Amino acid sequence: MSGPRRGLTALALTVLLGAFCAPAGASPVPTPRPGSPAVSAEAPGGPGAVEGAPAPRPRPARAEHVDAPAAPAASSTGAPAAAPARRAASDAPKPAPRPASRPAQLASRTPPPTFAPPSAGGLCGDARLQGQAMSTIDGTGPCGVANPVRLQSAAGVKLTRTVIVGCAAARALADWLEQSAAPAARSLMGGRLAAITPFAGYACRSRNSRVGARLSEHAFGRAIDVGAFTVAGHGEVSVLEGWGGSAPERAFLRRVWRDACGPFGTVLGPQSDRFHRNHFHLDVADYRSGPYCR
DSSP states (O other): HHHHHHHHHHHHHHHHHHHHHOGGGSSSEEEOOOOOOOOSSOOOOOOOOTOOOOOOOOOOOOOOOOOOOOOOOOTTTTTTOOOOOOOOTTTTTOOOOSSSSOOOOGSSOOOOOBBBBBTBGGGOOOOEEEEEOOOOOEOOOTTSSSSEEEEEEEETTEEEEEEEEEEEHHHHHHHIIIIIHHIIIIIIIOOEEEEEEEEEEEOOGGGOOTTTTOGGGGGOOEEEEEEEETTTTTTTEEEEHTTOOOOOHHHHHHHHHTTBTTTEEEOOOOOOOGTTTTTTEEEEEOOOOEEEOO
């Protein structure tokens, strides 16, 4: 090989060896395309990232399908797993509304007697009456009492046993005891009227308990039967024995029997029939012809 040709060959080898041995930092940086954003000198990949490498383009956002959370599985230690997210309030089942009132077919026909304290004016609005107010009595058929009371005393006179009547009968009894029976006991028997013995009050029955007869005023709480009077210092004066007893007893019983005709609409005693030979029947029935007294 001639001298000039060997010189050119050596020069070419020198250039090639220099290219292979050049450091990476000396590599030419490609010229960015027009309109392309400038690339940061430091890649965000951290240590080991290639200097000057272009950042990858972000993938387009796409809707991801999210499965419903499965029931939490218990851990091997028995402790409950993390609780799932609470259900939205709108998804929670709502309790059925309670009915405003019980259906009529479930309502009891005869409510149990519930007692209420008397009003400020006394039982039935009358301070002379003592006892307990009751809820309405709805008896069999037409029987019943709209404003029943369990009466214990009237006008300061004790009842030897309580009796259930309506307010109208209770007030009429207080009028009769206050205006007639108590004064008659003092003037004719010489003592204070301490008590009366009622035989009957409210009772769902016919007149004189006879089959086929009309309903008695007792069936509506408008009647009371009185069988005896207790006078302090004298004892008991019964209708059965006192009607034909001593003079003071006969006078007393006839006075109170006669005076009852007014406060009460019906008054029946021993002279009316055999059914009333041992008591006075007193009721507040209102007759267009006036009180019926026998």
